[in-house]
Amino acid sequence: MKRFLRATALLVLVAACGSANFSAPRNLNNACSIVKQRPAYLKAMQRSERKWGVPVSVQMATIYQESKFIGNARPPHKFLLGVIPMGRQSSAFGYSQALDATWDEYRSDAGSWGAKRNDIDDAADFIGWYMSESNERLGISKADARNQYLAYHEGRGGFARGSYRSKGWLQRVASEVQSRSNTYGAQLASCSRR
Numbered sequence: 455m456k457r458f459l460r461a462t463a464l465l466v467l468v469a470a471c472g473s474a475n476f477s478a479p480r481n482l483n484n485a486c487s488i489v490k491q492r493p494a495y496l497k498a499m500q501r502s503e504r505k506w507g508v509p510v511s512v513q514m515a516t517i518y519q520e521s522k523f524i525g526n527a528r529p530p531h532k533f534l535l536g537v538i539p540m541g542r543q544s545s546a547f548g549y550s551q552a553l554d555a556t557w558d559e560y561r562s563d564a565g566s567w568g569a570k571r572n573d574i575d576d577a578a579d580f581i582g583w584y585m586s587e588s589n590e591r592l593g594i595s596k597a598d599a600r601n602q603y604l605a606y607h608e609g610r611g612g613f614a615r616g617s618y619r620s621k622g623w624l625q626r627v628a629s630e631v632q633s634r635s636n637t638y639g640a641q642l643a644s645c646s647r648r
Contacts, residue, residue: 476525476572482518485511485638486645495523498578506582507589511639512599513581515631516606520551525572549577552584556609560584581606588613599635603628 479495481487489496499510517523525548546553548571552560560580561567569576588594588605592613596602605613607624618624 478523482522483637485514485641488514488523489642489645492523492574495574495578498575501575502578502582505579506586506596508582508585508596508602509635509639511635511642512585512597512602513578514638515599515635516581516603517549517577518634519603519627519631520546521549523549525549525574525577548572549574550580552577552580556584563587598632600628600632603631 479488479491495514496510499513502508502513503510550571552571557569557571557580560583561569564579564583566576566579569580571577571580584606585594585596585602588602588610589596591610592605594601594605594613601613604618604624607628608617612618618628
């Protein structure tokens with residue numbers, strides 16, 4: 455009996471250590487509510503802003519659009535004939551929905567070899583790095599959430615070629631990201647005064 459209890463306790467301990475809370479905060483339309491529930495999110499984005507110069511509100515709006523703040527988010531599966539699973543639509547994963555190749559480029563370029571896409575600190579740093587690179591290579595202001603999102607979604611090469619111009623839905627989404635960034639920025643300014 456003692457052996458069984460020890461094994462059960464060890465199993466519970468291992469399960470607790472291996473599990474993480476990847477669920478989204480409540481009320482994603484309110485930046486103050488998000489940071490009240492998850493203060494680590496704000497700290498991670500503030501560190502990224504200090505390092506890369508990308509405003510917290512732009513990072514938050516991007517994470518909202520990409521994953522709705524779900525740390526282990528993945529794109530949906532593709533199906534053959536509507537029933538046979540054929541893998542996922544892309545390798546995107548985590549808060550930032552970074553693709554495998556882009557994440558590897560970030561880890562190499564930023565020296566963040568141990569970075570994980572489901573870690574908010576690493577995801578915020580990735581977004582800051584990516585948008586800082588878009589600023590340097592494409593001249594997009596770090597505070598321009600709309601065009602930064604277009605470059606983020608299409609890749610820098612796609613943005614430079616103007617691939618987004620034929621995608622009305624993407625331009626609408628990018629405008630929503632800009633609007634959300636503006637809203638989050640105003641909310642963050644007001645909740646920091648409380």
